[in-house]
Amino acid sequence: MSSERQALPSRLFVGPGGLRIVVAENHATPITAVAVSCLGGVRNERRELSGITYLAQRMLLKGTQLRSAEDLAEEFEFLGARYAPFTSKDLVGATLSVLSRNLAGALDLLAECILQPAFLPEELDRERRLVLTEIQRRQDDGFACAMDLSEAALYRKHPYRLAVTGTQASVRRLERERLIRWHGRLYSPDRMVVAVVGDLRATHMRDLVLEAFASLDHPRPAWPEPKPEEPPTSPRQRTRRRARQHVALALSFMGPHFPSSDFLAMDVLSQVLAGMSGRLFTELRDRRGLGYAVGAGLEPRRDRSHFGVHLGTSLENRQVALEALLEELRRVRQEPVPRQELARVRRHLLGLFSISLQRKAVQAARLAFFELMGAGHGFLQGYPEAVRRVTPEAMLKAAQRHLHLEGYACGQVLPHPPSRTSR
């Protein structure tokens, strides 16, 4: 029987202006998935412009030069398409999944949204109000809020400290002209990848992309690079208090660059800690019953990657749970992961990778991501082998270099002390 699933072979074509098109044929289902991805996002923002990328992206679905917002929604949804723009700390873009027979129409619509948004003033007012409410609402989500606090504390100046959505103050101030100029610079063919995975001929998928993005033929000016920042030298902490039943806590560390051998080592290491069979869950929840939710994850970024840990627990267990959590991090800095455990974790990681590749949307998003972040689209096929080469020694060194127990940031949302809530 077969071993772990490998990504299907992908091909790269380069179009006008340097637009990279990555296509992979996958005939398992009559679905085609598209990921449009472009370098540029929060990483290019300043405090006073915080949230500009997110608001500009939100406007992509709010009407184009040719169609109203309502018409766009109606047409996408009549085709049964799944579509959404996205904004991250490093990237912007949009994803589309659709029955392959409807691909051409849906892809044209998507390109129209990306290339010709109208930024109608009344639509902008409405969308701005919705974003402001969303920012407010994020405060109600304990873990989201704790993670925002910990990232804000991790960086002094780097734009990664800014929330993707921006702040109430910054979003209120973003002017229409500014948004239009920002968007005009955002999608530049030389910083952009369109990945398509579907049950159509590779060259046909490529041609559909070329046609849809034909007007995107020359590069736009790039933004200046943000200054790199070193990890903190002592723990930083930010706390918010709400009337809540439990504590939500997040720790942030600056991890290795992507792609690098340290990144792969930390990737495997985060799997040693994370998940229901990981050390954190086993020790904190299974063995000691110190909390319901605990986990860890490594997020690749253009500058140093982000390693995050989260914990949900009761107020009375907070201190013990945090110490137990830090103790587990200390262990991976001091002792190599036993080979047997590593073999188990590696199988789990690669198994999850195989399982996730069943979805074409996941394949397309990863192809675009790896190509843009400098690993190359082939990284998707090479990933299992790269993970197999990671050794306990490499993981230990990576942990010592990047998991600074004196240099992390902690964000937490705490319930009010018992005397105030017991009334």
Place this chain on the structure above:
Amino acid sequence: MPRRARTNESPSDWLSSARSRCEPYTGQETWSGLSSDVVRRVLPSGLRVLIKEVYPASVVSVAFWIGVGALHETDEEAGVSHFVEHMLFKGSRARPPGALTREIHALGGYVNAFTSFESTCLWCVVPSRHLPAVLDALAETVLNPLFEPAETEREIGVILDEMRMRQDRPEAWCTENLLKLAFPRHPYGRPVIGLEPVLRSMEPSRLRRHHQAHYVAQNIAVVVVGDVQAEPTCQRIQDLLAGLAPGPIRPEPPQPVLPQEGLRRLDLEQDLSSAHLQMLFPLPGLFSPGALACDLVSSVLGDGRSSRLSRRLRERQGLVTRVGCSAFLERGPGFLLLDCTLPPENLDLVEAGIFEELEALRRGGPTPREMQKARNRAQSAFVFNQETVEGIGRTLGHFEMLGDHTLADLYVRQLAGIRGEEVLEACRLYLRRERCSVVRNRPPRVGAAS
């Protein structure tokens, strides 16, 4: 006095009536349906085994569906099904606590479980070559959980933590209260996770009794999907579960929904920044005439940005950040749930707007284009769901527990045949103000004195 319009038919009645009115399938040309090549066996013990071979897959999903959930519980045992589901991971005769998860992860897969009103499901996905090992592990877990006192005690704490976390999630807290309001003295009115006093005093003997009563062959379906061979797999399952007691199935106690005299309302306050508004209308069960029309009602109202509620409240008026609608249709009574997130000051305006839209739909019905869009979206969603072996397995298992796995295909086909008049009729019957329950969860109002 509005009532649930008709009594439920049996699944087989529903099937035959659905088949007779089914129009030719107009969806995917290249796609042969979900249940077409499923091997289904009922073993002598009554255990059902469903296997679907899918190529290429390289991963396989295995699920044990047990026909017990919150609907089978009384107030005094509320939460016991969910508790037993947790304890499946807490040690069995051959496995110490936590070993099942570690074992499946070590094979390169993942394992999880859930409990709903109607069933409990233990499922996992692994690379296909590990199918035998996974069948061994899951079968042993389902057959021989230990319910050790110390583990039970510890799990009480974990489940209470889970409960507290739910209370901190404003939408979940809102829905829990809405169901309580809409279904008094009915199991839907209790959270599946259970009631705190019951959980605090949970004893291993109680868990064991529940396991013995419900984890019996006639009440279990095993669903396997992936690049596996049906016959040897079926044989292996039969061997592994030979020790399973055959039955009998404990029927659900009759649980009538109390008649509703008029609109019910509850206002909650939490330390929030945004407000949540949720509304519920009781619907007939899945096997009642008109149930599928209700699914289309829900799609027309709240599925996607171009749906009626989203277009009006979010896209045109900008009054809500999110609005959605879903139809919950199972064997028991169904319901339509509307759910909005919004600034607190818009609560009245949005509630009034929703009632206006419902009234408009009750008067004019959906347009032909809306009907076609709803069908297209249902068909696409159905195909998307089949991208993964676990998606296929979940759909097959869900419908098998409702009575017949082939309902999965029929459901989509029948949706294609529903006419606008049927949707209009469903709106008139079920979307009535006096049948509605409303819960608002909002930040505390600033006191008049200040």
